Every structure is written in structure tokens, then in C-alpha cells.
Amino acid sequence: MSKPETTKPDAGELIRKLHERPQMPLAEWLQAPAHVHYKAFRMTDPPVQRPASRDEFLSLLKAFAISAEEMVVQEAFGYGVKTAATGDRLIVIWQAHTEYYSYQIWHIPSSRTAGVQFGPMTFPDYRFPITPLGAEVCYLDIVLMADPLPDSEALRPYFPGPVMYGSRILDEETSLVTSFTPDEYGREHYWVSVGSVRASRSHLKDIVDAIVRIETYYHLLLMQKPLFSAAIDQAYKFEQVHLKQREIITEHIGHADSQTLQRWLNGLTQDLLKTTRLSGRLHFELSSSLPYDKIVQRTLASLNERPLPLYRPMSDYVFSGITGVAEGYQQLLKRIDTLRSGFEGVISIIRARVDLMLQSQNLTLLGSVDKTTKSQAILQHTVEGLSVIVIAYYLSGLAGYVFKGLHEMGWLRNAEIAAALFVPIAVGLAFFITSFSRKHLHKKLSGEPAAIPEKL
Numbered sequence: 326m327s328k329p330e331t332t333k334p335d336a337g338e339l340i341r342k343l344h345e346r347p348q349m350p351l352a353e354w355l356q357a358p359a360h361v362h363y364k365a366f367r368m369t370d371p372p373v374q375r376p377a378s379r380d381e382f383l384s385l386l387k388a389f390a391i392s393a394e395e396m397v398v399q400e401a402f403g404y405g406v407k408t409a410a411t412g413d414r415l416i417v418i419w420q421a422h423t424e425y426y427s428y429q430i431w432h433i434p435s436s437r438t439a440g441v442q443f444g445p446m447t448f449p450d451y452r453f454p455i456t457p458l459g460a461e462v463c464y465l466d467i468v469l470m471a472d473p474l475p476d477s478e479a480l481r482p483y484f485p486g487p488v489m490y491g492s493r494i495l496d497e498e499t500s501l502v503t504s505f506t507p508d509e510y511g512r513e514h515y516w517v518s519v520g521s522v523r524a525s526r527s528h529l530k531d532i533v534d535a536i537v538r539i540e541t542y543y544h545l546l547l548m549q550k551p552l553f554s555a556a557i558d559q560a561y562k563f564e565q566v567h568l569k570q571r572e573i574i575t576e577h578i579g580h581a582d583s584q585t586l587q588r589w590l591n592g593l594t595q596d597l598l599k600t601t602r603l604s605g606r607l608h609f610e611l612s613s614s615l616p617y618d619k620i621v622q623r624t625l626a627s628l629n630e631r632p633l634p635l636y637r638p639m640s641d642y643v644f645s646g647i648t649g650v651a652e653g654y655q656q657l658l659k660r661i662d663t664l665r666s667g668f669e670g671v672i673s674i675i676r677a678r679v680d681l682m683l684q685s686q687n688l689t690l691l692g693s694v695d696k697t698t699k700s701q702a703i704l705q706h707t708v709e710g711l712s713v714i715v716i717a718y719y720l721s722g723l724a725g726y727v728f729k730g731l732h733e734m735g736w737l738r739n740a741e742i743a744a745a746l747f748v749p750i751a752v753g754l755a756f757f758i759t760s761f762s763r764k765h766l767h768k769k770l771s772g773e774p775a776a777i778p779e780k781l
Contacts, residue, residue, distance in 0.1 A: 351404060351416065351418065351530060354406065354414070354416065354433075355416075355431065355433065355529045355530055356433060356529070357469040357470055357471040357519050357529060358433075358434060358440070358441045358468070358469060358470050358471060359431055359432065359433045359434075359441065359468075359469040359529070360431070360432040360441040360442075360446065360447070360466075360467075360468055360469075361429060361430065361431050361432075361465075361466075361467040361468075361469065361533055362428075362429075362430045362446060362464075362465070362466060362467075362512075363427065363428070363429050363430075363463070363464070363465040363467065363533070363536075363537045363540075364427060364428045364430075364457065364461070364463075364464050364465075365425050365426070365427040365461070365462040365463050365464075365537070365540075365541045365544075366378075366425060366426055366427070366457045366458060366459040366460065366461055366462060367424060367425045367459050367460045367461075367462050367545065367548070368424060368425060368426065368458065368459045369459060369460075371423065371424060374426075374458050374459060375401070375421045375426065377458060378419070378421050378426040378457075378458055379398070379400070379401075379403070379419075379421065381455055381457065381458065382398070382403055382417075382419040382428075383398065384455060385417060385419075385428075385454065385455055386398075386403075386405045386417065388454040388455070389405065389407055389415070389417065389454075390407070391405035391406065391407050391417070395407065400421075401420065401421040401422075402419070402420050402421070403418075403419045403420075404416060404417060404418045404419070405417045409448065409449045410449070411435055411449060412435025412436075413432065413433065413434055413435050413448055413449065414431075414432075414433040414435075415430070415431070415432055415433075415446075415448045415451065416429075416430070416431040416433070417429075417430050417431075418430075418431070423613075424545065424613065425459070425462055425541065425545065426458075426459075427537065427541065428457075429533065429537070430446065430453075432446050432447065432448045432451070441468055441469075441470070442468065443466050443468060443483055443508075443512075443514050444466070444510075460548075461511075462541055462544045462545060462548070463513070463537075463540045463541055463543075463544045464507070464510075464511050464512045464513070465512060465513050465515060465536070465537060465540055466508070466510075466512040466513065466514050466515070467514075467515040467517060467533060467536065468514075468515070468516050468517065469517050469519060469529060469532075469533070470516070470517065470518045470519070471518075471519060471520065472518060473518055473520070474491075474500045474502065474516070474518040474633075476635075477489065477491075477502075477635045477636065480502055480516060483514055483516065484502070484503065484504035484506070484514050484516075485504060485506045485507070485508050485514075486504035486505065486506025487506075488504065488637060488642075489502055489503070489504050489636055489637075490502070490503055490504065490505065490636055490637050490638065490639045490641065490642050491503075491633040491635075491636030491637075491638075491639065492628075492630045492631060492632065492633050492636070492638050492639045492640070493630070493631040493632070493633050494532070494535075494628040494629060494630055494631075495528065495532070495628060495629060498518075498519065498520030499517070499518065499519050499520065499528075499532065500517070500518050500633055501515055501516065501517045501518075501532075501536070501639070502515070502516045502633075502636060503515045503516070503639065505642050513540070515536055517532060517533075517536075519532070535624050535627065535628055538620065538621075538624050539621055539624050539625060539643060542617040542618075542620045542621045542624075543621055543643060543646060543647060545613075545617055546614055546617050546618060546621070546647050546650050546651065547646060547647070547650065549610055549611055549614070549654065550650070552607075552610055552611075553611070553653065553654060553657060556603065556607055556657060556661070557657065559603060560603075560657065560660055560661055560664060563596065563599070563600055563603075563664055564664060566596065567596065567664060567667055567668060567671075570589075570592070570593065570596075570671070571667070571671055574589055574671060574674075574675065578674070578675070578678055581678075583679070586675055586678060586679050589675055590672065590675055590676070590679075593668055593671055593672050593675070594672065596668055597665065597668040597669065597672065600661065600664055600665045600668060601665060603661060604658070604661045604662060604665055607657065607658055607661060608658060611654040611655075611657070611658060612658070614650065614651040614654040614655065615651050615655060617651070618647060618650070618651035621643065621647060625639075625640050625643060712755070712759050713752065713755040713756050713759050714755075715755075716751075716754075716755035716758060716759065717748070717751040717752040717754070717755040718751075720747075720751035720754055720755060721744065721747060721748050721751045724743075724744060724747045724751065725740070725744040725747075728740040728743040728744050728747070731743075
């Protein structure tokens, strides 16, 4: 039979994929002014929903009637470009991540002097035709302008919420303003002024990517707070139950009987299973909080944020929301693991106590068996001794009859003397018969050959 061929990965192809940057052409097409809608959706079953989101993106491209020459679709990234008769350009960007997938939809007017504003897309006949998978993480409405940043009074009507946040980012010409408060459509507004020099450079996508990265991971961190709060209460109840159980068990384990120990084991095992289920769920939901927190902080640091007069820094709001959150999640995970270890420790102590009781019972049983065996051995030797006597008695009796007959026939002078002399011989024959029978039975039971005892 021929051996199956094994396909070895092409090192050159792997290196090419590692260095491939399919988003690079997009940077050259982007310009300000531009209007961007960003939507992110959390996947409940990433292995299944990630490829499903790719199919969803393909259906979106089909609904927008984007030709194959104007699209790029890969395993976890894709985009499509559509140009209207007016010269306006629509760019749809899809990207699937570990836990979520997202859409960036860019509307770039044909004229750089054309105005863009918050709200629905004004691209001709635009409509978002699909219902995305998963739960919505965040929804952003971003306006990119080449003009200088207007004053705060002019921007106030565009931003819902009581406080506006603003910062200079990257360079002295680029500024952004937001309020972190959703409008009636659930969209958070961002006004970004990049300056005329930067209006057509590749850093436009870098700015938008940084904004959406901060917002997405900020929301992913805070979306777990309800689960975190519920788990805190549940962990507190488990801890109180465990504390009471441990006190009772510590006080009474020395004189507890087997039924009590079994009842304790059953109760603790049920609590351990509940704690293990809670721990598994929390690890699945909260273990990524530390990387997400680092992504937010490093992305903020990469913007090189500087104060903008009359506005609070954007980082103030972000840090006030996430500071201590990831650490709190991790402390809860450690707390649940400690609780689970406590249940396991008490269960181990009870099992050790049960083992000791079983060993004590086994030793008592072995002692009883040993006494019974010794009694049976003594009884067996007694029976064997009596058997020798009985057999010798019957042999002596039979020999007496023979000797009397010989005496009557004149062949033997004194029958009584002959009978008396035969008694030791009868005892020897009886002993021989008993020993042979015992070894023969041993041979039958064990399969070992039994040697014939020597004659006395």
C-alpha cells in the first residue's frame, strides 16, 4: 500500500501572507471631507459566526451591486468600492476579529468642497440592507473635515449629552471632538478636522481605525459589567455557604459517622460543580479583559493626545470608564478559583476521613478473618487427629477378627498378642491414609501434583 502524501506548508506563501497588507490600497482612495458609519457586532459563537459574517458581507456587496473588479474578499477582511453617477464614492469595509466583526462604510463626496453632516448616509440610493449577526457593540457616526475645527458653540448642536470632549491628535492640525453620548439612532458622533495638508493622505484611515478600536474595546470591556455584578453576588453566596459548611465539618468530622460524611460529600460536590460551571463561564467571558484594556491604552498613547482649549481630554472619559475594570474582572476570576480550591480541599479531607474509616473497618475485618482461620485450622487438625484414631480403631478391629480366625485355624499361637502388636501399625496406616487423602484433595483444588508421603 502506498503511503499517503503529506502536504508541507509553503514557507514562501506563509511569509507572503504575514507581510500582506490588503488594506493599503484603501488608504490612497480616502480623502476628506468624508462621512463614516462604523458598526461592530459581538459574536456569541465565533467559529460558526465568523464565516457566516463573511457570507453576510458578500450578500451586502451583492445588494450594493459592486462588481467583482471593485472588491477584495479574504478570510477575515474585505472591501468593496462603488462609484455613483455623481462621482460620489461608497467604500464598504468588513473585518472579522476574534470576538467581533465590524463594518466601516465611507461616503466620499465627489467634490472636496461638498459638505457632509451627521445622520443617514447621503450616498445616492443608500440603504443598509442586511440584519447583522450577534449583539451590537457600538455604532459610530464620524465626520472627517479638511477645514479647521469650528468653535465649541458652533459644534454644540451636533453633539448630544452634557459634556463635549476634544483633543489634538497626531499633529497640530488634526483635532477631534465627541460627547460619547448616542443620538436618537444610537450613534456616537465624532467630528475630526485633519487640515487641508492631510486631507488626502493615508493617515485618514489610521485616525478612523484608532477611534473605532478605542470605542469597540471600550464597549467590549464594559459589556461584561452586568455579568460581573451578578457573579460577584453569586460568589458571595457560595463563600458564605462554604464558610458555614467548613465550620460545621471542622467541628464534627472527628466523630461523624459514614452517613454524615456521605451527606457532606454529596452537598460539597454539588457546590463544587456549580462553582466550576460559574468559573468556566467567567473565564470564557472575562479572560480577554486585560488584552482589551491594553489595546485601548496603547491606542490612546499612539494618538499622542494633547489638550484642546475649552474641551476636556478624550482620554479622561475613556480612562474613567475602564480604570480598574479589567483588574476587577481578574480578581473575580481569582476569587472564584480560590473558592473552588476551598471546596476541593474540604472534599479531600472528608475523603481522607472516609478512607481512614474504611481502613479501620478492613483491619477489624482482617483480624476477625485471621481469628476464624486460626480456629478453623485448629479444628481441622483436631478432626484429622480424630480421623487417624477412628481409622486406626477400625483397622485394629478388622485385624483382630483376622487374627482370631488364624488362631482357630492353628496358624497363630496367640491372637490377643498379635492384635496388640498390630495397633501401632494401624495407627501408621491411618496416618498415611489421612495424609494421602489431604494431599490428593489439594492437588485436585490447586492443580499441583501431590507427592505420596513416605511410609512410616
